[in-house]
Amino acid sequence: MDTQQITAPPCARTVASRGSAPSSGVIHVNVRHAAGFTVIGNHLAQHRGLSLVAIGLAAHIQSLPAGARIGIKRLAERFPESETRIAAALRELEATGYLHRSRLRLGDGRVVTRTVSYNQPGADSPAATPRPQTRPRPSAPPPHAARPSEPVHAPEPHRPLPEPAGACAPGQAPKPPAPLPVTTPQPGLAAPATPAPQTQPAPVLVPPPTARIAPPPPLPQPQVPTQELQRAASALLADLRRHAPQLTLSEHDINILAPGVAVWLERDAHPDTIRHALTHDLPVPLRHPAKLMRHRITALLPPPLPGAQDLAPPARPGALVIPLQNCDRCDRAFRSRHPGHCRADLPAAA
Incomplete structure (x- = not known):
């Protein structure tokens, strides 16, 4: 019984049971990452106003170490997208607040571009991110015992902590743990301002058509329908x-x-x-x-066949030729339709 079974695997892989698996759609098989991973929020992965290129580019930028170069030419060498698409994706990330680029002049006179990536726009630090409120469980452990699967959060400064309900004086029986009280803001203390989520309208990539579509030409009709x-x-x-x-x-x-x-x-x-x-x-x-x-x-309608008169070469107009005549008096040649005298003998003949 105490012999170790070396043929059995050390742990079984977790697979969703048939009862819990959905009937259609995607089925997730999740394995916990131990190293080499980046936490990305669903507000980025499921953003309605960003393109797939912008979402993937934001995930790649957040996975890079600090100081990595993310210029347009460097990203175009790394990915198959062109520089135009990468530049458009960077402008989308700037418009939604996931990226901020500024021009900075160094001491030696050079001008460089400083890029700041935000994994959650509107929140400068993790402490400013509001935690979701959960319902108190009756079987919760006392407050001084931290759960192994949840991180221990430090108390916020300048705010008195409520005394734990399970604490008791020495020599008294411990009281059952009471549900966690819901803290309400006091009138004298100002509640921390929660940044409102910025909703960006979906970009209109294709403008609506403004020109009217011409109707199709009418179908030709025969001259003599038989x-x-x-x-x-x-x-x-x-x-x-x-x-x-x-x-x-x-x-x-x-x-x-x-x-x-x-x-x-x-x-x-x-x-x-x-x-x-x-x-x-x-x-x-x-x-x-x-x-x-x-x-x-x-x-593709062909034209009518030409007739015989249309195929005949056109008649060239002949040049008007006035015949030569001999003058009856001086016998000189001149052009005229009728015989008679030339211009020199016209006054004498008259």
């Missing part, structure tokens, strides 16, 4: 699912899109050309096939 064009266009749209299964259109969508395809057929577009224009290079995943078909039918 039953043959409507039937051919509806058949072509219904046949698209054989070439692309994601383009399975409903009967209502086919009736709406058929006039647009009829315009393609009216402009002498081949059915294979229409099918290739509607099914080529589809996005993945395709969420709204009818909207995509409407956009392609409208945006």
